[in-house]
Amino acid sequence: MGETSGPPTGTGARRFDVSGPRALALEFLRIAVGLVWALNLVFIVAPQNHWFADFSATALSYAPTTIGGPGLAQYVGAHAAVFSWLVALVTTYLAAAFLLGFTTRLACLVGGVFSAILLATQVGSTFVFPGGTDVGEHPLYLVIYIALVVGGAGRTLSVDRWLSDTLARRRAEHAARGLPVPRRAWTAGPSYRFFLAYFTAGILVSFAVTLGLMVAVPSSTPSGVGPTPVYYENLTVSLNPVNGWPQYTPANFTVPTGRVVFTITDHDSPMNWSQCPCVVSGTDKSVEMVNGSPDHIVPSSNVAHSFNIPQLGLDVYSPGQSVVVFTIDLINTGTFVWFCIAPCGAGANPYTTPPMGTPGFMTGTMTVS
Ligand SMILES: [Cu+2]
Structure with a gap:
């Protein structure tokens, strides 16, 4: 056996062309997404943007346009400390994961769910004729994540690839010496179709749940008895x-x-x-x-x-x-x-x-x- 240079295992990896121009284009797309998230992170941490301080006001600025009432936006605004850190952490993870190609699929899922949630909260202002200007880039992000998942991003120029190659080599060595064979790297597993199903379901469910919450979370605007004062x-x-x-x-x-x-x-x-x-x-x-x-x-x-x-x-x-x-x-x-x-x-x-x-x-x- 010795040194392996091609795809590490027969399953999973063989279905994807990992070195052709299409695969490379996909990885550059992945890295570009990582750069976008890195820029978002820079915006978040730059002190002159007061991102954390203004988070509550930003969330509340959506309240008048969210369908089903302002309840969810008000909830997020009232718990700004939790949600601002959550957004900052997700942003940090997405920047690192896409740039390095580390846990690429998981990053697609997290990013897709994040975009689906934000897109749902903007439905009220997005689908007014002639249309809001704050539609945002989230429909585009979603399309990119779908492309990354369907194309199988992270199979080259990535930490995922390096990990899976390293593990494959160890498996081969252990097998040659008759030692117990380590498990295959999860990043290169054959569960691609399952992942695609989970990815699609995750996006649809988070979109629907967000819409549901927007309707279900009661507004904290004082309403008194009878018509709203x-x-x-x-x-x-x-x-x-x-x-x-x-x-x-x-x-x-x-x-x-x-x-x-x-x-x-x-x-x-x-x-x-x-x-x-x-x-x-x-x-x-x-x-x-x-x-x-x-x-x-x-x-x-x-x-x-x-x-x-x-x-x-x-x-x-x-x-x-x-x-x-x-x-x-x-x-x-x-x-x-x-x-x-x-x-x-x-x-x-x-x-x-x-x-x-x-x-x-x-x-x-x-x-x-
Ligand atoms: Cu004036």
Whole structure:
């Protein structure tokens, strides 16, 4: 027997071409996925991103758009310490596993389940017409994991391969000397079809369970008896009589937790803002009512001002000479800074000159108590 150079055992390995261009392409795809996860990990640990600190707010920003109510997002937000570490650990594992090709199949399963869960939580914002912008890359990740599993990634350029070769050599040596033969490496076992079945089932089950939890986990938004109490906050944009600058009134206000319906009555002139991002987010159903009709993407032909609270994932756009109504569900108390990002400055650069950024005009605070 001596040195083995080809596939270590007859079963399993022979079914796959482990050195051809297709196999190599598959391994490069695997390594690319590992790099993506490594970049995610860098984002998580970079202190300037406040990833752990903002995790609760990020989870809650999905609450208004999750189908079946905000209960699951609220649960995750309330247990942010557990879930943020869970996500960080999964990210670390996926980065290491895909880069090294170590436990590649398990990594495909973990990554697939992770994407299926995240995809399920985004169904509410993904399948609204004309579609949210936070669809995310998870459908693509899922396709890649399926390709890696079906193609049999991890059979070359990988720790898995090295382990299975090493073990195969030991098996051969032991067999030649009449010693007890060690077990075959689990990474190269013939259970490929079984694994594919488990992989598919795992993805479908985690997708379905997440959807079920979203419906089943009760909302922690105070509901009282009878219809949900709703608080109304009315804001006006008008021109300051002294300096003529447009101004939000009130700029600093307090609202309770729970469901709050905002009305922005904008008396300023219509303005064309061609660079407007204009996608409404963070509101109930990711829409705002403009003069009574729902908009997910506000036409950039008229956006005089905007109302943004990044901490809550809130983006609302206010056309001039119009009334905007939107609903948000507030779970956490605290003071949140809002500001207008529409270029309404009175100076040479309308993005940077006052009233842009001027407290009491185009920025202020919303206190949730
Ligand atoms: Cu403005």
